[in-house]
Amino acid sequence: MPAPRALQDVLTAITANAPAWPLCGATVHQAGAGFRLPTDQAVQQTYWQPNARGKIHALVADCDAVDPITRVLQGHAPAPNAVVWNMNNDHGHALYLLSEPVGRGGRSSARAVEYAEAVWDSIDQALQADLHYTRLLSRGPLAPGHLLEIVRPELYDLHELARALRLPQRTQQPSRAQRQAASAADSRNRALFDSVRQLAYAHAHLTDLARYALLERHAQTFNQALAQEHPRGALSASELRSVVGSVNRWTGRNQGSLRPRLAGAVDRSRQHSRERQSAAPAAVQRARQADAGRMTAERRAEQTRQALRAGVAQLQSQGAPVTAAALVAVTRLPIRTVYDHSDVWNV
Known part of the structure; x- marks a missing residue:
């Protein structure tokens, strides 16, 4: 010591x-x-x-x-x-x-x-x-x-x-x-991207416009620190817009609940190209796509049924009759969709 x-x-x-x-x-x-x-x-x-x-x-x-x-x-x-x-x-x-x-x-x-x-x-x-x-x-x-x-x-x-x-x-x-x-690529861009990405994930519940404004302010603050402290200075305005826009668009498309993954599936986007395995045979890919399609259809159907249940509860709380037309007005779902799930409300 x-x-x-x-x-x-x-x-x-x-x-x-x-x-x-x-x-x-x-x-x-x-x-x-x-x-x-x-x-x-x-x-x-x-x-x-x-x-x-x-x-x-x-x-x-x-x-x-x-x-x-x-x-x-x-x-x-x-x-x-x-x-x-x-x-x-x-x-x-x-x-x-x-x-x-x-x-x-x-x-x-x-x-x-x-x-x-x-x-x-x-x-x-x-x-x-x-x-x-x-x-x-x-x-x-x-x-x-x-x-x-x-x-x-x-x-x-x-x-x-x-x-x-x-x-x-x-x-x-x-x-x-x-x-x-x-x-390696420029560490300034990587550091900015990681910082903006973390903030975007924490505020995925916001609207695209509100989240973009938040990310833009954060990126500008981050860039000011680069201008003061980084040997290569700040990033250009176009680079800031590119990073913020890219992260915000991706977050907006994926802001829902965590999507279920197929058993054994690998997220290739998180693998370096040198570490990726070769593509699966065409038959395996078609089977995976079919499974993913079924999962997506089931998830959307359940979301629709939840919306209908919420519409039924709203109409009942207002003392209004529960009809297909009333549910279309409350949920804004197509009339065909409302009738396809009539077992939820027509009981």
Whole structure:
């Protein structure tokens, strides 16, 4: 266990150059949507923003798939100042703290920022960290269920860290942005889509117009956070409209109760193309379509009968006679449909 003094010194170094009101929250979506708290409260949230918009002082590596301490002991990387461990799954965020923050934006030196980013890229390579990590949010060092482990109390000078990483040799390799672009789609779009999708599912009961207005406001707030904090800035207005419109249309079409699934059926939309099995034989597909058609017909028939029962109850409460014409006026169902289900009301 580190001495209490070392623990306090590192915690002070983590928060000293952080934003006064960092983005934070219990989930990535909450933090990315613009929720903020004072620094002393933000570090107690599951996710928080360690670097201010105008400076870099904490180089954070997302080590969900690898143990950073093992990589250090094997000689692949210098020791981080601290690791914030998620005690539920042993995932960790390794933190390298700079004694002198590097300014970015405004009148800051572009070469200094590129140098700091190159060091950060080298840390990711040395630790085999997640290349999809956006470098905006980190695990809260004092969040419940998390452990702050001090590895090296002394802060790093950027040049010292570059020498330990052998930066001159590593700068010849593709940049982090190039590797990300080659391996995955733009994380800004993915993050926005996931955030909007979660909100849409939670408000599927709203009308399409009301839900669209809610999603549009949320997307604009999310985009403002990207403009302030993401290295690549905000998304365009057309991209926002595309994401919001797509999610809203899908939610509107599927906002009913969870649809029953056929036994053994697989949702191919949730599988990567490389993992999908080949299409079933034509006979099997026809049988599945027939079963699905029967299920749909049964579900619609039951919805119709429920509407007729509700119409009967309404007419009886009003003291009106229960007739086919009256049910058509109350339920707005076709007269043929009302007669097809006469056993519900003509008793």
